[in-house]
Amino acid sequence: MSEVRLQVKNLCKSFGITKAVQNVSFNVNKGEVHALIGENGSGKSTLTNMLTGIYSIGSGTFILDGKEIHPKNQVEANNEGVSIIVQELGTLSGLTVAENIFLGHEEQFVHFGIKNTKAMNRKATELLKKYGFDRIKASDIIDNYNFEDRKLVEIVKATYFDPKIVVVDETTTALSQEGRDELYKHMDRIRNSGNSVIFISHDLPEVLEKSDTITILRDGIYIDTVKSADVTEDDLKRLMVGREVTGDYYRADYGEKVSDEVVLSVKNVTVPGIISDISFDLHKGEMLGFGGLSESGMHEVGKAIFGASYDREGTVTLADGTQINDIPTAIKHSIAYTSKDRDNESVVMNQSIGDNICLPSLDELSNKAHFISDKKKKKFANKYAKQMSVKMVNTDQFVSDLSGGNKQKVVLARWIGKDSDIIVLDSPTRGIDIKVKQDIYQLMNQMRKEGKSIIMISEELMELIGMCDRIIIMKDGKINGELERNQDLNENSLITMMV
Incomplete structure (x- = not known):
């Protein structure tokens, strides 16, 4: 029997008249990659944004290792052992790579009110080297790096302190295959250490291959939790949409002459x-x-x-x-x-x-x-x-x-x-x-x-x-x-x- 790491209980969240999450409950176990899937607007990101302190909790509770948590921001969530790698850019322009990695946790480098930038850069360099991202320099301004490299910095930022839960929210869609392989490697590392990943993705073959368990939401409502090994892509489509997805997907024609114009x-x-x-x-x-x-x-x-x-x-x-x-x-x-x-x-x-x-x-x-x-x-x-x-x-x-x-x-x-x-x-x-x-x-x-x-x-x-x-x-x-x-x-x- 797997040991429960996180309990999501009766969670609700509304934006005006839109009910984004409605009375959702499920468990995430220790040492697993737990995928969260659903159509756009199904409530996946809203739920994980409440868990990570980006949104306030509407009602309901998160229980992490037996203790109720109510993070008011991402720093509080980090302190509870929860972090997130977001879909869009999660680094701040104008700051260095090191400042981005330790954002909200700079106090470890402050003595008598003075920040020890050298020590911060040294620690960031050690981490970048450990992750295999040596080409990214700790003291460089983050804006010197492209979208992909900035996502790699976010991986370090979200995981260096060994959090109990790491949310990966649609991050793979922003990465090339090499970047995805790096992320998968760290997801495996987190799982093997006994910690947990909540993995949000629309790529169903990726979900089936990389996750152990899958929870499906539809229109903010909990639908089911299944083992990845027990379902097919078509099963997941049906659970997400509420019916069979039929008709052509890609083009069916071949050999059509393209205009010379x-x-x-x-x-x-x-x-x-x-x-x-x-x-x-x-x-x-x-x-x-x-x-x-x-x-x-x-x-x-x-x-x-x-x-x-x-x-x-x-x-x-x-x-x-x-x-x-x-x-x-x-x-x-x-x-x-x-x-x-x-x-x-x-x-x-x-x-x-x-x-x-x-x-x-x-x-x-x-x-x-x-x-x-x-x-x-x-x-x-x-x-x-x-x-x-x-x-x-x-x-x-x-x-x-x-x-x-x-x-x-x-x-x-x-x-x-x-x-x-x-x-x-x-x-x-x-x-x-x-x-x-x-x-x-x-x-x-x-x-x-x-x-x-x-x-x-x-x-x-x-x-x-x-x-x-x-x-x-x-x-x-x-x-x-x-x-x-x-x-x-x-x-x-x-x-x-x-x-």
Whole structure:
């Protein structure tokens, strides 16, 4: 019989009229990876945010090793033995790597009111070395490092003090395969030490492979707790959605001729130190994929096309000869772009869902006097929020109140509303549940059939293989190969070009 580490008892939490978590109870055992799954807005992050002191507890209790805990913030949660690695960035700009690792726990380096920075850096260096992250320097400002490296710093920050419970909230979606392997290694280490991991992920094969036990939530309600070894992916889908998930997932067609008409031509595009001499054509109605390891430069390609890389060299030219050198020109000429870094680059967090959806379409929504009626704006926002099934109170709700997956739906709703002809999607299904993923793939396929051209940048190899007419593989900032759509294409075909 496994020994219980954490008891979740009758937990409830509401935001206004939205009941995010409703009377949820389950146990997490010592020495296990306990997955928490459900569709976007099912209450997973709300529950773990209460456990880790990010949100206050509505009602109900957490009992850790027989003791009731009520953390008011993350530092208090850490002191109780609970930590979290969040989906988006969890480090603070302007601070050093060491200051981020010990944030809230600096007192161990303070003597007579003076902080011993040297001792802090020395300790952080020891930890980074122990974790195998030696290339990250303790005294460097965290902003010198990319998204992936900052997530590695968060792994150190969340686990160095040997917490009893580590929450991993959708973190794998933000990491490349190498980063994921690092995280898995530390999850195994935590489990083997007798401590526990609460693992939130929408990647069901990953959940089945990496967890011991799975708890399913739906619309804030507890559905079931099962052993990973006893269920299949289809079982989990059914428990999450409440019915069978049917219909096409990826595209079913092969051998379709892509138009010869070139809508976008990229020539010798270079961003110093990141990508070098990138050239390709995008055709009308084509779905073109970009794959590679996190550091391959593929994410920068999307920014360069959209005019968001200010030190870009080379040319990005539309069929009519228009040069795309900045974001306003890109939007004006019907190019859309969604960034991998959603919270910082794709949504305005402290504005409403409606404002976010309407933002790129303000010219189309305004009259000759440049006035936009609230009624027209609301109708437009409601239409596309509904089309993307955003779980919300209404479109006046702030984007910052939404779950990660629902924020992503708002990003996509914005560009569907804009009706752009060229759509650049960087990690479009990151943090999105299985049913909405299917909806997005079908939507992309519909856009393709309507003659829209899509560039999809993704670290999910199966979605590249399943959706794209052509896949360009990046390595070390350069194009390393190209693969055509083919029934025999598999992940290994891509991996051999990537590494």
